[in-house]
Amino acid sequence: MRCVKIYDTTLRDGTQAEEFNLSLGDKIRIARKLDQIGVHYIEGGWPGANPKDNDFFLEIRNYALNNSRITAFGSTHHKDNPPEQDPNLLTLIASQAPVITIFGKSSVFQVKEVLRTTRERNLELIRNSLAFLKPHVEELIYDAEHFFDGFRDDPVYALQTLEAANQGGAACLVLCDTNGGTVTSNLIEIIKTVQERFPGVPLGIHAHNDAEMAVANSIAAVELGCEQVQGTINGFGERCGNANLCSIIPSIKLKLGLDCITDQQLTRLCETSRFVTELANLRHNRYLPYVGRSAFAHKGGMHAAAVLRNPRAYEHIDPELVGNERHIPVSELSGKGSIILKAREFGLELSRTDPVVEDTLKKIKQLEHQGFQFEGAEASLELLLREALGQRKKYFQLLGFRVIDQKVAEDEPPIPEATIRVHVGGNEVHTAAIGKGPVNALDKALLKALTRFYPRLAEMRLEDYKVRVLPDSEGTGGTVRVLIESADNDSRWGTVGVSFDIIEASWQALVDSINYKLFKDEQQSD
Structure with missing residues (x-):
């Protein structure tokens, strides 16, 4: 079977994305993760461009990679330097990377306006750079920068640049849609x-993805016979991003039936996608094809019911093939099928004739009419279901709380303080806490009261806190919805609260979060 080589440039091209930053340690961890999923080439950076990239090529030598070859990236030599004296080429060799990729200009416009040299000299730069590097490296790849734009402007010259690269000894000629504006039909004819x-x-x-065609263009190129596909995890990259390998890899393997990585490696694709996002300290895009949380989500009641009978009704592949999972959000659009599927996720078996299903569905629709939303608050939903089944335990009882936000001077921040009384474990507990804002103060006071009885609450942390004023509300007097994401050492969960009072809405979400943590811990200990 024909094998398509996967070339990842997340560590170089991906880091050109806004707000996408990686430490040296992050780059090493991502490289090892890419090796685990069978990526053939890992472009580690541009040696000499910055100290971090230099350090990467030194540090990565300490790790044995099983599947991937580390690749160093750079440009053709400077027009005023002979190749043997060019700092860029010498630094590439010094990196000791087994593979080197250099780029050269394919466009007459780029040659004149960027390189500021002649067409003939540019051909020499390409040919001579590759010829000089070839004896010093195991494999040499040539990236024909701006190739498709250059071909449209002057096809004869664009092909001459490829001829120069071929004469210089490049093992693979990579055609680059650098500005990302080539439509697929045009790309096919040029290839x-x-x-x-x-x-x-x-x-x-x-x-590149400036016209939202990077994945389609990459797949079209593979169908035409291209042997190597370059891209990044999640499509991270400059401007609108690079071709998304998390879409390309499964499409090559599952849609085209070609080899690229193993079936087992493919099951780690979703994990890798989220791993890279996490290390970059970004929120994962839930709407990504194949690997997003919503990629196999079925919100509509009719769709959920159909998937319950046969997943092929609304799923193009089995989500487990890429390490993802089916997700059935429950909302006012849901039907009984959604409730049954969601209950099954919680370990609860219900039938369509069970009165709990109908009652829960009515309750959810009433609550969502009030402003509740359970799509991002599945812990609240599970507690609601278990309450309907008589399985919800009351771990504590509120006797009262008070929150004061005192500001004593115009140029001083306010001092929020919360006091709370709860009944827990046969005891009445009264605590107080100062926090960074009134909600934080209330959270700290409640945990302070409960942790002595439930020590594992100390593991719990608030990961995200969102407040939204609901539509048709009356400005500052309107209804707000609070969504809280909490986590411990094992998992994350979301809870929700709604009220015209932001403290009350936050309290509802906090209480659900704590109750869910206590319930989860109790289940694990049984």
């Missing part, structure tokens, strides 16, 4: 022309 000119020469594709 066919290249194949006619260079029969038998391995080609690759490097697409």
